[in-house]
Amino acid sequence: MRTIAVYPGSFDPPTVGHLDIIDRSSRVYSRVIVAVARNIRKNVWFTPAERMAMLRKLTRTYTNVEIDSFRGLLVDYARDKGAHVVMRGLRAISDFEYEFQMAHMNKKLASEVDTVFMMTGERYSYISSNIVKEIASFGGKIDDLVPPLVKKEVLKKIEKRRKA
Amino acid sequence: MRTIAVYPGSFDPPTVGHLDIIDRSSRVYSRVIVAVARNIRKNVWFTPAERMAMLRKLTRTYTNVEIDSFRGLLVDYARDKGAHVVMRGLRAISDFEYEFQMAHMNKKLASEVDTVFMMTGERYSYISSNIVKEIASFGGKIDDLVPPLVKKEVLKKIEKRRKA
Amino acid sequence: MRTIAVYPGSFDPPTVGHLDIIDRSSRVYSRVIVAVARNIRKNVWFTPAERMAMLRKLTRTYTNVEIDSFRGLLVDYARDKGAHVVMRGLRAISDFEYEFQMAHMNKKLASEVDTVFMMTGERYSYISSNIVKEIASFGGKIDDLVPPLVKKEVLKKIEKRRKA
Amino acid sequence: MRTIAVYPGSFDPPTVGHLDIIDRSSRVYSRVIVAVARNIRKNVWFTPAERMAMLRKLTRTYTNVEIDSFRGLLVDYARDKGAHVVMRGLRAISDFEYEFQMAHMNKKLASEVDTVFMMTGERYSYISSNIVKEIASFGGKIDDLVPPLVKKEVLKKIEKRRKA
Amino acid sequence: MRTIAVYPGSFDPPTVGHLDIIDRSSRVYSRVIVAVARNIRKNVWFTPAERMAMLRKLTRTYTNVEIDSFRGLLVDYARDKGAHVVMRGLRAISDFEYEFQMAHMNKKLASEVDTVFMMTGERYSYISSNIVKEIASFGGKIDDLVPPLVKKEVLKKIEKRRKA
Amino acid sequence: MRTIAVYPGSFDPPTVGHLDIIDRSSRVYSRVIVAVARNIRKNVWFTPAERMAMLRKLTRTYTNVEIDSFRGLLVDYARDKGAHVVMRGLRAISDFEYEFQMAHMNKKLASEVDTVFMMTGERYSYISSNIVKEIASFGGKIDDLVPPLVKKEVLKKIEKRRKA
Numbered sequence: 001m002r003t004i005a006v007y008p009g010s011f012d013p014p015t016v017g018h019l020d021i022i023d024r025s026s027r028v029y030s031r032v033i034v035a036v037a038r039n040i041r042k043n044v045w046f047t048p049a050e051r052m053a054m055l056r057k058l059t060r061t062y063t064n065v066e067i068d069s070f071r072g073l074l075v076d077y078a079r080d081k082g083a084h085v086v087m088r089g090l091r092a093i094s095d096f097e098y099e100f101q102m103a104h105m106n107k108k109l110a111s112e113v114d115t116v117f118m119m120t121g122e123r124y125s126y127i128s129s130n131i132v133k134e135i136a137s138f139g140g141k142i143d144d145l146v147p148p149l150v151k152k153e154v155l156k157k158i159e160k161r162r163k164a
Numbered sequence: 165m166r167t168i169a170v171y172p173g174s175f176d177p178p179t180v181g182h183l184d185i186i187d188r189s190s191r192v193y194s195r196v197i198v199a200v201a202r203n204i205r206k207n208v209w210f211t212p213a214e215r216m217a218m219l220r221k222l223t224r225t226y227t228n229v230e231i232d233s234f235r236g237l238l239v240d241y242a243r244d245k246g247a248h249v250v251m252r253g254l255r256a257i258s259d260f261e262y263e264f265q266m267a268h269m270n271k272k273l274a275s276e277v278d279t280v281f282m283m284t285g286e287r288y289s290y291i292s293s294n295i296v297k298e299i300a301s302f303g304g305k306i307d308d309l310v311p312p313l314v315k316k317e318v319l320k321k322i323e324k325r326r327k328a
Numbered sequence: 329m330r331t332i333a334v335y336p337g338s339f340d341p342p343t344v345g346h347l348d349i350i351d352r353s354s355r356v357y358s359r360v361i362v363a364v365a366r367n368i369r370k371n372v373w374f375t376p377a378e379r380m381a382m383l384r385k386l387t388r389t390y391t392n393v394e395i396d397s398f399r400g401l402l403v404d405y406a407r408d409k410g411a412h413v414v415m416r417g418l419r420a421i422s423d424f425e426y427e428f429q430m431a432h433m434n435k436k437l438a439s440e441v442d443t444v445f446m447m448t449g450e451r452y453s454y455i456s457s458n459i460v461k462e463i464a465s466f467g468g469k470i471d472d473l474v475p476p477l478v479k480k481e482v483l484k485k486i487e488k489r490r491k492a
Numbered sequence: 493m494r495t496i497a498v499y500p501g502s503f504d505p506p507t508v509g510h511l512d513i514i515d516r517s518s519r520v521y522s523r524v525i526v527a528v529a530r531n532i533r534k535n536v537w538f539t540p541a542e543r544m545a546m547l548r549k550l551t552r553t554y555t556n557v558e559i560d561s562f563r564g565l566l567v568d569y570a571r572d573k574g575a576h577v578v579m580r581g582l583r584a585i586s587d588f589e590y591e592f593q594m595a596h597m598n599k600k601l602a603s604e605v606d607t608v609f610m611m612t613g614e615r616y617s618y619i620s621s622n623i624v625k626e627i628a629s630f631g632g633k634i635d636d637l638v639p640p641l642v643k644k645e646v647l648k649k650i651e652k653r654r655k656a
Numbered sequence: 657m658r659t660i661a662v663y664p665g666s667f668d669p670p671t672v673g674h675l676d677i678i679d680r681s682s683r684v685y686s687r688v689i690v691a692v693a694r695n696i697r698k699n700v701w702f703t704p705a706e707r708m709a710m711l712r713k714l715t716r717t718y719t720n721v722e723i724d725s726f727r728g729l730l731v732d733y734a735r736d737k738g739a740h741v742v743m744r745g746l747r748a749i750s751d752f753e754y755e756f757q758m759a760h761m762n763k764k765l766a767s768e769v770d771t772v773f774m775m776t777g778e779r780y781s782y783i784s785s786n787i788v789k790e791i792a793s794f795g796g797k798i799d800d801l802v803p804p805l806v807k808k809e810v811l812k813k814i815e816k817r818r819k820a
Numbered sequence: 821m822r823t824i825a826v827y828p829g830s831f832d833p834p835t836v837g838h839l840d841i842i843d844r845s846s847r848v849y850s851r852v853i854v855a856v857a858r859n860i861r862k863n864v865w866f867t868p869a870e871r872m873a874m875l876r877k878l879t880r881t882y883t884n885v886e887i888d889s890f891r892g893l894l895v896d897y898a899r900d901k902g903a904h905v906v907m908r909g910l911r912a913i914s915d916f917e918y919e920f921q922m923a924h925m926n927k928k929l930a931s932e933v934d935t936v937f938m939m940t941g942e943r944y945s946y947i948s949s950n951i952v953k954e955i956a957s958f959g960g961k962i963d964d965l966v967p968p969l970v971k972k973e974v975l976k977k978i979e980k981r982r983k984a
Binding site: 657683740746759760774 | 821822823844847848849850884904905910919923927934937938939941942
């Protein structure tokens with residue numbers, strides 16, 4: 001069976017938690033499309049192009065992972081791609097509630113696409129893109145939270161913002 | 165990619181919610197092994213053989229679904245079967261907490277088997293085997309909760325218990 | 329509009345939290361039927377008759393509150409009584425999950441009976457019949473948890489159990 | 493007993509979930525006042541007048557439902573109206589937490605007004621005004637989420653915004 | 657053992673709930689540093705200096721409580737102060753989730769500082785600085801939510817805003 | 821300030837999660853009394869004496885940790901010991917709810933003893949004594965869940981049970 005999975009997110013920036021989900025998805029689905037959301041609103045540091053570039057470098061060694069972006073309704077995008085599942089990481093209760101609502105709504109809007117969840121690894125359960133940005137902007141260490149290449153981009157961005 | 169999924173449970177008896185998860189799993193995994201837990205303890209009405217027989221009849225039309233049973237640690241069973249994922253249905257917060265703990269523990273015990281979750285369909289979110297047994301034993305209607313063949317077996321069991 | 333409410337529970341024994349819900353229900357519904365569940369299983373200290381006797385004394389001053397008991401499915405009982413709503417107190421998350429499941433199930437079984445909820449008063453949020461029994465059996469003070477008449481019955485019961 | 497219930501909300505726009513709660517409230521309370529909150533802040537699409545007009549058309553057939561609006565503290569409004577209960581729909585955990593806090597606070601501010609809750613019907617549990625607006629603005633179908641008349645108003649609003 | 661505790665927060669304004677935590681912390685730790693966060697963003701009414709002045713007056717009688725402020729990462733501040741624990745109040749599930757994430761992150765960033773939690777007293781469980789501001793701005797009574805001196809400052813602030 | 825902490829539990833058997841809390845408590849309180857509950861009921865494998873012996877060996881190197889046991893109400897025990905705080909580990913939502921109820925109840929019964937919480941370390945969040953027993957009885961590996969000395973005792977106990 002050839003199952004296509006879409007893994008959507010803002011990835012602003014990608015964290016080690018995201019990479020864990022990508023790695024695990026790549027082992028159980030034939031094709032994994034990491035889909036950068038273009039229409040997120042607040043507290044965005046990186047352009048969709050920058051986020052896609054980072055993800056491409058980080059997933060270079062996976063032959064069945066590709067990076068893309070989307071605008072509009074996720075289910076429309078997933079259907080266009082012929083995806084069978086939408087992949088989501090679950091961290092905590094508040095995640096759970098929101099994801100539950102979204103999964104039901106997506107099922108309603110496109111019954112042929114199913115949402116499946118993976119629990120975020122315990123080591124990654126407290127990591128989020130927002131926490132990475134918050135810690136980095138106060139000068140804290142983010143070495144355990146993001147891969148080295150993302151760390152470099154985050155620090156560059158902070159440098160630029162300071163000068164601006 | 166040939167992904168093998170194990171869907172474990174007590175299925176005492178199987179409900180329409182279980183069948184929903186089996187149906188959806190069968191669409192995204194190459195092979196789905198429904199695994200009846202033999203070592204459950206309390207409030208069991210059906211023998212493992214009876215539960216397996218019901219599941220076999222209910223999944224007869226799926227070419228990639230098979231029915232089996234296991235005793236002992238789920239991860240050992242999953243590893244023996246060469247499974248890549250353990251499939252679980254998520255209904256609510258209390259489910260979530262327990263499943264979260266189990267998923268981490270299973271990952272620890274067998275890192276090559278990953279747990280993935282599907283949200284139970286909204287129509288099935290209040291259904292469980294225990295509720296089926298409770299309602300049926302008070303003479304309530306269970307037509308929307310289990311397939312006709314399971315209903316018949318449940319009523320037979322109640323009849324038998326009454327005579328005993 | 330004459331709205332009849334059923335307030336079901338085990339009331340083993342009645343606590344100040346139960347009385348708070350009865351008092352508040354009596355102000356918004358024409359008739360409140362406090363319904364003692366006969367078919368509860370574990371850790372029961374008082375017979376249905378004893379629980380009903382305590383509740384009758386405690387609600388003597390309410391002209392629109394009556395005490396009854398039931399066996400079997402709550403919705404069947406509520407329908408028999410011509411009730412429009414089933415009243416439930418909500419204390420915490422775990423309550424919420426269970427009550428949510430029950431409310432949906434009851435709605436399914438008897439669509440003309442609706443479940444409505446009142447939040448337990450903050451002062452009562454940590455009180456339950458089980459905690460009353462646990463504290464009392466270790467010799468702790470339960471004066472703030474139950475009315476004086478219930479306290480007397482609880483202590484009598486402990487005395488009896490000690491002798492047995 | 494004549495019980496007056498206030499059902500407050502932003503209703504921006506009204507959904508089938510809101511109408512379910514209005515319908516069920518109208519069966520158990522003598523008079524139901526649907527109260528549009530004027531002082532909501534962010535992401536508002538419809539003026540209070542527009543929201544009230546939609547609600548009036550949608551509840552035309554109920555003889556004991558009326559539409560109003562309020563500014564300021566809900567409990568002050570409820571007290572002014574002589575209301576006995578504030579009616580709220582509960583969907584999920586996050587709702588529960590917030591509503592719990594509000595119910596206690598309202599009780600404190602006006603002890604004669606009690607908050608009662610109804611669980612949102614399972615079919616409506618993933619629907620919210622914000623999700624309606626999000627889906628509609630991406631061109632998704634909202635036919636199952638709002639009544640036809642609301643759908644028309646939402647599409648008109650999107651048309652206008654596009655031109656602006 | 658001389659244990660130093662940091663109790664961080666925005667205290668905009670301090671509530672009776674905050675004072676309860678300060679009081680209880682002062683009984684179990686040798687030194688309690690109440691640390692006003694300078695870098696909070698939205699809906700701030702009081703300057704850090706104003707918040708510190710209120711806290712100083714309110715804790716005047718405690719010999720082991722001092723008032724300070726910080727900017728940047730909490731763990732860096734706690735480490736600078738030689739603190740052994742960060743003290744947090746827990747009110748509800750949503751608090752819990754956020755605090756859980758923060759506690760793990762702080763532990764990671766500074767393993768020598770541990771986060772400990774006290775449950776907010778039941779009487780204070782619905783109180784927050786934001787609710788105080790919301791109620792006050794609608795003309796509601798806040799006498800039970802904040803000490804008299806804070807009430808005065810809140811009303812002054814509202815007066816000023818009205819004129820502005 | 822000399823703060824005495826009681827850390828109660830069943831410790832049947834002690835896990836690496838328990839030892840983490842003991843270690844962290846010993847750093848912030850002058851004296852830590854690990855108190856084995858004698859009155860637990862179901863699924864107990866070890867006698868109080870056996871549990872205390874294991875804990876004594878495991879905490880031998882801590883000069884301010886002592887092992888004791890109690891029967892009856894925890895608050896009575898804590899008061900007898902002159903304790904200022906009861907220490908609890910928090911793992912997850914369901915823990916949270918139960919602990920919340922207990923903390924309020926204990927505060928009510930003995931206002932001079934306060935309950936404080938530490939989040940279980942992320943590595944330990946899925947570990948409990950019951951899970952250790954369940955995995956071990958199915959022949960699974962428990963090396964990461966308990967110290968070597970506890971592992972030996974658990975395996976001995978299983979051997980004995982098999983023969984019985």
